[in-house]
Amino acid sequence: MALHSAASTSERVSFNTLNRKTGNRVKREYVDIKTWKVVEREDQIKGYEVDDGRYVLFEPDELAAAVPQSDKTLRIQSYVPFTEIDDLYFDKPYYLLPDRLGEETFVLIRDAMRESKVGALGQAVLFRRLRTVLIRAHGDGLIATTLNFDYQVRSATEAFADIPKLKIEGEMLDIAKHIVKSKTALFDPRTFDDRYDAALAELVKAKMEGRTVKVKQRPKVERSTNLMEALRMSAGFGSARASKPRTAAAAARAAPVPRPAAARKKAG
Template identity: 50%
Template sequence: MSARAIWKGHLSIGDLGCAVALYSAVNASERTAFHIINRDTGNRVRREYADADTGRPVGKDDLVKGYDTSEGQTVILEPDEIREAVPESDKRLELATFVACDEIDTLYLERPYFLAPADRQSVEAYDLIRETMEAQNVAAIARTVLFRRVRSVLIRPQGEGLIATTLNYDYEVRDPAESFEGISKVKIETEMLDLAQHIIGTKMGEFDPGQYEDRYESALTELVKAKIAGRKPKKLPKRKAENVTSLLDALRKSAGNDAAKQKPKGKTQSSGATRQKKAG
């Protein structure tokens, strides 16, 4: 089944532009989904809003949004007032600012989308924009209304297409100092640093998302299958706790384990035995 566009608009750089469509790059529907069930009847339950003070149910038409002020008052916002306050979308992604790809702070990346030509007539201009950005190794920042909110979007080339990633606003990203302020500077011994660098070097590889398993999702799937089959679910192996007396001992042990894994088993001995046999 072909992907379904969730937004359509116009991508442009100055007078150069093309029609584009936005597609979700993440599919959360593949995850195991559950319903809330009444254990006594086996029936699904539904959620209802109730007045916090009276306990009486509140109908959908009587629901409005409220904002609590610092003085303890609640400001009521009617649906029409909120709709009028939200900027109207002009369906345009104007590439006004370009930044080097290696200057992008990943803290601000929110959610990725695929940005593709919306029709055949837009392919040529789309490819020109993508190839120019790729040649200069740059990404573009644009602003538009998505999902009833003005959002900043980072657009960058990837493969034969463009990736559009919504960005967190500066006020939404917490100051790292709030979490790192308790970290004190310590002097690392040379041997410890060398061992740590060696361990990292033995584990270097390429990023392959396919090799990382969602163990939580796998465990839920196994649990559901076991319940259907009327058997006990398979238990995942637990990691054994290791007694380590110091950080340096842990590094030495880890480096030794990595060396043992990489050392060819039996090749040197077998080749020597063969030479002795031929000599005899």
């Protein structure tokens, strides 16, 4: 089977670093931090720091010996229900395609996993590391997602340890549930915008057309410190003294548009 990356960043706007004075591209070089002389590639060697300024050195062939042996085979170890796998472990997705001689086996495994609602855990050497992958049926093919190693995933218990134990009830919870209900929709990745990349593309276009790029000052936005008031505003209920809209549609129409603090002061 063949593995093809399912995600790519090639469409992003990218830049080169240039010499401001000459307009020529610059390149990175490794320099000795004490002599500040350039170290050529043949004189570079990998080292592991064991103490402050003390290193264990490794030749390229020594490091290569640590790379797992690979016959480019993806070996299935077990089949597990989807609910057994925490998506914190998900890393990078790949499309898994059949080779010409294995199409029947490919389809058989795909359909069996789909009907059984399980995924396959397998191992393969990818980029010099033995990686565990989760294989799942996806459309007419299979998706193989590399999984993070256990030591790479931080403990959720430790990460959330400082969150206070609170129990929210009453009107605040009702308003929060209303917000969730009114914003509930189907998952559609086509609606996601990379606003930064789009802004960069527009910036490049403006420069190419010779237009002057104006640097915008970011307005300061006042933030409410009153949780109930903030919830009411988010839900479109207006202030605490205002009457509640009768429907979610009315709530959406009544939702105020946040304005910068300066604009509010001027209006007042």
